[in-house]
Amino acid sequence: MKSRWTAPTAEFGGDALAECVYGSRVLGSHPDLVLHGGGNSSIKDRARDITGASREIIYVKGSGWDMATIAPGGFAPMRLERLRELLGLDQISDPQMVNELRCALVDASAPDPSIESLLHALLPHRAVLHSHADAVVTLSNQLEPAAHVRELYGDSVVVVSYVMPGFDLARTCARLWPEHAHAGTVGMVLLNHGLFTFGETMEVAYARHLELITAAEEYIAERRLRAPVTPSSPVEVEEGDPTALASFRNDVSRAAGRPMIVSRYTSPRVAQFLGRRDVEQVLSRGPATPDHVIRTKCLPLLGTNVQAYADAYEAYYERNRKNRGDVEMLDPAPRVVLGPPGLRTVGKTAKDADAVRDIALHTLDIIEAGEAIGSYTALPEGDLFDVEYWELEQAKLRLGGPPPPLSGQVALVTGAASGIGLACARHLARLGASIIAVDISDKVCTASDGPGWLGLQADLTDRAALQEALGQGVDRFGGLDIVVVAAGVFAESAPIPEVDERIWDRTLAVNVDSVLALFGQVHSLLRLSPTRARVVLIGSKNVAAPGPGAAAYSASKAAVTQLARVAAIEWAPDGIRVNVVHPDAVFDTGLWTAELLSERASRYGITVEEYKRRNLLSAEVTSDDVAHMVGAMCTEPFAATTGAQVPVDGGNERVI
Numbered sequence: 001m002k003s004r005w006t007a008p009t010a011e012f013g014g015d016a017l018a019e020c021v022y023g024s025r026v027l028g029s030h031p032d033l034v035l036h037g038g039g040n041s042s043i044k045d046r047a048r049d050i051t052g053a054s055r056e057i058i059y060v061k062g063s064g065w066d067m068a069t070i071a072p073g074g075f076a077p078m079r080l081e082r083l084r085e086l087l088g089l090d091q092i093s094d095p096q097m098v099n100e101l102r103c104a105l106v107d108a109s110a111p112d113p114s115i116e117s118l119l120h121a122l123l124p125h126r127a128v129l130h131s132h133a134d135a136v137v138t139l140s141n142q143l144e145p146a147a148h149v150r151e152l153y154g155d156s157v158v159v160v161s162y163v164m165p166g167f168d169l170a171r172t173c174a175r176l177w178p179e180h181a182h183a184g185t186v187g188m189v190l191l192n193h194g195l196f197t198f199g200e201t202m203e204v205a206y207a208r209h210l211e212l213i214t215a216a217e218e219y220i221a222e223r224r225l226r227a228p229v230t231p232s233s234p235v236e237v238e239e240g241d242p243t244a245l246a247s248f249r250n251d252v253s254r255a256a257g258r259p260m261i262v263s264r265y266t267s268p269r270v271a272q273f274l275g276r277r278d279v280e281q282v283l284s285r286g287p288a289t290p291d292h293v294i295r296t297k298c299l300p301l302l303g304t305n306v307q308a309y310a311d312a313y314e315a316y317y318e319r320n321r322k323n324r325g326d327v328e329m330l331d332p333a334p335r336v337v338l339g340p341p342g343l344r345t346v347g348k349t350a351k352d353a354d355a356v357r358d359i360a361l362h363t364l365d366i367i368e369a370g371e372a373i374g375s376y377t378a379l380p381e382g383d384l385f386d387v388e389y390w391e392l393e394q395a396k397l398r399l400g401g402p403p404p405p406l407s408g409q410v411a412l413v414t415g416a417a418s419g420i421g422l423a424c425a426r427h428l429a430r431l432g433a434s435i436i437a438v439d440i441s442d443k444v445c446t447a448s449d450g451p452g453w454l455g456l457q458a459d460l461t462d463r464a465a466l467q468e469a470l471g472q473g474v475d476r477f478g479g480l481d482i483v484v485v486a487a488g489v490f491a492e493s494a495p496i497p498e499v500d501e502r503i504w505d506r507t508l509a510v511n512v513d514s515v516l517a518l519f520g521q522v523h524s525l526l527r528l529s530p531t532r533a534r535v536v537l538i539g540s541k542n543v544a545a546p547g548p549g550a551a552a553y554s555a556s557k558a559a560v561t562q563l564a565r566v567a568a569i570e571w572a573p574d575g576i577r578v579n580v581v582h583p584d585a586v587f588d589t590g591l592w593t594a595e596l597l598s599e600r601a602s603r604y605g606i607t608v609e610e611y612k613r614r615n616l617l618s619a620e621v622t623s624d625d626v627a628h629m630v631g632a633m634c635t636e637p638f639a640a641t642t643g644a645q646v647p648v649d650g651g652n653e654r655v656i
């Protein structure tokens with residue numbers, strides 16, 4: 001493992017917090033060491049408080065911060081002396097400990113300190129790093145958890161048997177430390193959990209971390225070379241079948257009690273793992289580290305029987321609930337699913353599903369390595385249950401507050417590279433939806449970013465391209481709940497005798513025919529939406545109030561509006577609502593250039609400003625106004641409305 005440390009310690013100029021931020025980020029940049037919130041760090045310092053008294057301070061990583069991106073504000077500064085006093089207690093409950101840690105802060109606005117703070121406080125060294133490194137976890141996830149660790153590290157590390165993180169773990173370490181630590185101690189291995197290293201500087205703590213992990217990796221690699229090869233015939237990973245995936249997402253969402261994102265991932269690596277003869281057996285043993293259970297649950301689902309998985313989960317809950325008092329059962333839906341369609345991961349958002357995918361892929365490696373050096377073994381389910389239902393972990397998940405209204409839902413938006421389509425896509429994303437954004441322009445790929453945005457360049461008049469885009473979208477997010485049709489062309493104006501046949505055909509092909517094709521392809525997916533699906537068509541004022549010279553455009557918008565009305569009738573039995581917005585004079589779109597605007601304004605003998613507000617309310621209508629109406633049509637306010645046509649035009653006498 002190569003060091004990524006480049007800054008000389010002198011560079012920090014004695015700024016302990018800056019040193020700690022740097023060290024944490026460097027450690028966090030190794031995904032094999034720190035994965036999605038795993039791991040933490042601390043540094044001890046001396047500082048004067050407001051009275052001028054000199055105090056020993058410990059900065060510990062705040063709960064909920066990611067090591068890779070942590071900033072100084074992500075650390076919680078506490079009075080070290082107070083933390084060490086707390087270690088003298090025999091017993092303290094989790095909420096009491098959290099309260100005491102907050103009371104030890106020297107900055108009232110600091111985040112909640114890590115639940116492993118007391119463990120950091122007891123170590124005498126100035127700089128401390130902690131990770132859940134794959135290699136260390138592999139060594140100890142064995143029938144005899146300490147055997148490989150002791151063989152490899154001898155007495156250079158203190159070995160601690162598994163204890164649930166929090167006060168009990170800190171107390172256990174406090175008891176073992178004086179007995180086993182000596183001048184040559186460079187680390188502490190928490191079996192089935194992870195690694196601590198320490199030193200006078202972050203650089204030393206980091207170097208020791210890499211040293212111990214590299215040794216573990218070499219130890220594992222050597223034994224893997226000698227281990228008999230487990231028979232495997234890679235399974236043929238199936239092509240994605242959008243309807244089957246959407247149906248599966250429906251099952252998962254029903255079990256979860258809310259719409260969930262289901263993301264499919266395939267690779268030769270996954271196919272090879274699935275082809276192991278003992279695949280069922282090794283996958284039934286549990287997660288690599290207990291803190292994964294809050295994201296992945298204890299076990300993956302092999303196959304597609306969600307109901308059987310949920311029943312087994314309920315039985316697990318019933319077997320273990322007495323351990324943790326009166327805890328309510330969490331949703332019993334699986335988070336990791338393996339089978340012929342590859343790996344599917346489940347989350348409330350695409351970001352969550354991606355985190356589960358990363359953890360699952362690391363877990364497959366850890367299982368394989370563990371099997372090669374011995375027998376991969378996870379903790380007993382009682383220990384896993386304790387972490388899954390630990391109120392401090394549940395509090396971490398609740399940190400973000402209630403989910404936005406479209407959380408877990410998937411929206412397809414056409415014409416999403418610019419104008420009204422882009423505004424709709426962004427607004428639905430703000431409401432929590434994951435977006436399949438389609439446009440003929442490749443700008444759609446970069447019009448937004450983040451795990452909840454899939455930009456796809458496709459010509460909607462090409463049925464095969466449309467099908468391909470839908471397949472990719474469903475692979476990425478699992479299904480479809482919302483369709484917003486915003487793609488459209490506006491032909492150059494011409495009086496009827498001069499309408500060019502090709503322009504007429506093109507206008508109808510894009511504005512009408514492609515929508516018929518789209519509706520034809522999405523219906524089977526929308527029917528499988530775990531929520532009641534919604535379609536919103538961006539129409540035009542021209543439907544109710546056509547103008548001269550816009551025959552092709554007006555006729556196409558009238559036709560497609562009628563198509564949407566028929567869809568509203570045909571799809572109502574499936575619970576799918578279809579509504580139409582009719583915008584007018586939205587000038588912040590690609591169609592309108594400054595020249596075109598001034599040309600139009602001068603035609604009416606008014607200024608551009610007046611032209612933009614030529615409506616009853618004298619309102620300037622923007623793409624965002626249209627997007628907000630689309631958002632309303634996709635949420636509660638329109639829950640009992642289908643087949644509606646709502647103008648967003650500032651008021652027009654001819655429409656009213």
Ligand code: ZN
Pocket residue numbers: 039116130131132165193194
């Ligand atoms: Zn840990």
